[in-house]
Amino acid sequence: MSPVRKMSAVVAAIMLGAPTVANAGEGTFGWLSGDWYLTLGATGMVAPKFEGSNSLLLGATPIISLGKVGPAARFTSRNDNISLALVDDGGVRAGLTGKFLFSRSSKDELKGLDPVRWGGEVGGFFEFYPTDWLRARAELRHGIRAHDGFVADIAADAFYDVTPTVRISGGPRVSFASSGYFDSYYGVNAKEAAASGLSEYHPGGGLKSTGLGGAITWKVTEPMTASLFGEYARLMGPAADSSLVKERGQRDQFTVGVSTTYRFNFSM
Template identity: 40%
Template sequence: MEALRRIVSGRVALAASALALICTTAPGNAHAQSLFDRMPTIPGDWTITLGAQGKFLPEFEGASRFRFEPLPIVSIRRAGKAARFRSPLDGAGLSLIDIGGFHGGLVGKYKGGRDAGDDPRHLRGLGDVDATIEAGLFAEFWPRDWFRTRIETRRGFGGHRGFVADLSADVVVPVGERWTLSGGPRLSPADNKATAPYFGVDAAQSLASGLPLFNAKGGLHSIGAGLQARYQLTPQWEVRGYVEYARLRDDAASSPLVTRYGSPDQTTIGLGASYSFDIKLW
């Protein structure tokens, strides 16, 4: 546990330092600011945001070791409309209902698979788990302009075929003209079919891996919290950093894969940058 804390704290510090370096040097440096300001803006009816982010996350769900994963940032909205707040936990959503502070619609999320060859020491004999596309519905409500609650319910297709949900609440606070800070609690339940492929150990797997039999059932999958910082370099350029922490619960935490080889403490650290521009699509 102490080693995990040192790893996580070190990477949090690294991400925070990188974010602070970008945010403090670019706006304060006249040449750098001029460079950003000279980036072209294409007039049109839609605003497209493109970017990239990298994140450190557990090597597999329940692992104590980390891996690095690059990801694209892509979004589209009507020109002149402010970008809607997103937390790192959110799936990709398509809003179908927008009434006051309530929004609801379709949501999808990608969950990477687990390859036993990536960590043969700990995953030997457990087999691979395919990647999963999770599709479902979301609803979010803003009781205040600085406070958002959200729920997603999704069904898996691929590595698991169960039902999962993510419940979150975020306080969203602008700090000055450029900073936006946000954060709040998280809670994620999952059913049997969404839990067993990642945390269960059947007879064949037990024989091959040496782990005891374990019939992983659903329940409260994890509880946790998240913190995100966004910095608006220019009207087009934005940088962001975040930390999401989840504590595995119930059978996910009791799995021998976690108790022997991993940790119930799951931390993800991300840092990214994006550029927004207007364009006429049709």
């Protein structure tokens, strides 16, 4: 069975099994009934033109989170990808996650390299609170269409409420990826090397980046928030060793931006 089919089977099993985990006697519709929340938002940011680039570009990404209403979440981050919580008791939250991946063209510094198709990543997430002021979150996702590898993101954020409506937060981040991911975004085969002038490079899997991130979040109203954030990542391992980064980019990656979200509550 291919990795994509394996991942699809795992996701399907989790979703079909969720009602049993929630309440063995309820069934699918019983699990779906109740109070739910949907958080929608957007992020506008100045970020690297592509992973490993030494040029910046203005861009935007969506923020989407869906789950059953439980104890109020103590902390959320703009780094959290699209999430569907299957377990949420306030102290521990786990479920399915996904990420949309934009395409990468073969222009400018990327001329001669094969374009990367748009696609996505699907997988699972787990987060918990070691203390009242610290959240740790991990995501493991498998690529669809854009790449056929795995990506794991781990982050820890300490947070402090300066006022009842203003919060500051920040902490370390680390990412890992398999060779399937690195080959799509950092690999250079013989044909691409001849066309682009870059050195041929065939990456393996391993550590992708380490870094730090922080944010100032303002609770505008009960359902609406806005934030200012900054992120720094240092490319490591197969990413740092890529000829694309060494010859036409840089290891240091900076991102700054603003985001806003709105939470909708509904019942089923």
